[in-house]
Amino acid sequence: MKRDSRLSGVLHVLLHMAEHEGPSTSESLAHAMQTNPVVVRRIMAGLRERGFVRSEKGHGGGWTLARDLEEITLRDVYEALGSPGLLAIGNRTESPGCLVEQAVNAALADSFQEVENVLLARFGGITLKTLHADFHARFARIPRNNRKAVAHEH
Amino acid sequence: MKRDSRLSGVLHVLLHMAEHEGPSTSESLAHAMQTNPVVVRRIMAGLRERGFVRSEKGHGGGWTLARDLEEITLRDVYEALGSPGLLAIGNRTESPGCLVEQAVNAALADSFQEVENVLLARFGGITLKTLHADFHARFARIPRNNRKAVAHEH
């Protein structure tokens, strides 16, 4: 696996839920994502625990949003995934005895910390509402007769 | 392997070379890094191609810096490694047909691009001289009788 794409995936799922009246099943969401229902359940588990979505079993069951779109930031979603590591590069050793390596690590760690803060700050400033509005802007630009092809069942 | 630590490793090696009079062998550098000589040669190959270091075979051979410390930035070193991906997270699909996913990807790609630029800018502003000076500042703080233990043969 090249990169962790769970954030991208779960956001896709959440926006599909926002477009869909009533509960969405893992099955239908997985179909929109072209993946497996178990993958959907897996990436949604953290969001459920934190109260952003609800899930119901049995007939008429499925996933529903438990909050308004403007109440959920990308940072909330990221943290619900368990705050996976953001950077693909890192220090070789955490607490090296070698002073040379300590100097290297200190410089790199500072830089890493800074960009992680930048990214988390950006995530904190983007809500699902932002993405939802962007989607609708894109949707409005598509000719009516093409819409089904580019946005599953909308 | 959790994260790519080649940048951390190669910087460690370069600073050890700066402290060492004459050529350093892959063997001795690997010993300082507590790894294998082949790993050292592998991460140094790109730097050699770009003229930042030289290598010589045979007796008295090994690695030498080909430029002053202030002429090599962390960005140079990073690029000599082949500019490996900086972020551990990314979009699920590059060019999705689904408009929902396009909106998600656009927002994430913007954020990703921004933090990559921030990190590369920082790397561009740090030279090996910076790290070298930091190492010597740390070194000066250590009591003389402990120095061998924390900074291989200095």
Place this chain on the structure above:
DNA sequence: CATCATGTAACTATTGTAGTTACATGAAAA
């Protein structure tokens, strides 16, 4: 009670670094 849908464990596939072994190439010393 049959069906539907989630919850989860367990296993495979994939991808890329790290580490190792083995051997070829070439330079300096004996």
Place this chain on the structure above:
DNA sequence: TTTTCATGTAACTACAATAGTTACATGATG
């Protein structure tokens, strides 16, 4: 000229983490 030293590389194993899949348990609805 032969030995020794050191780099250059290919090839293989170990490892880690996500993605995808199968299998089955749990619980709610009709």
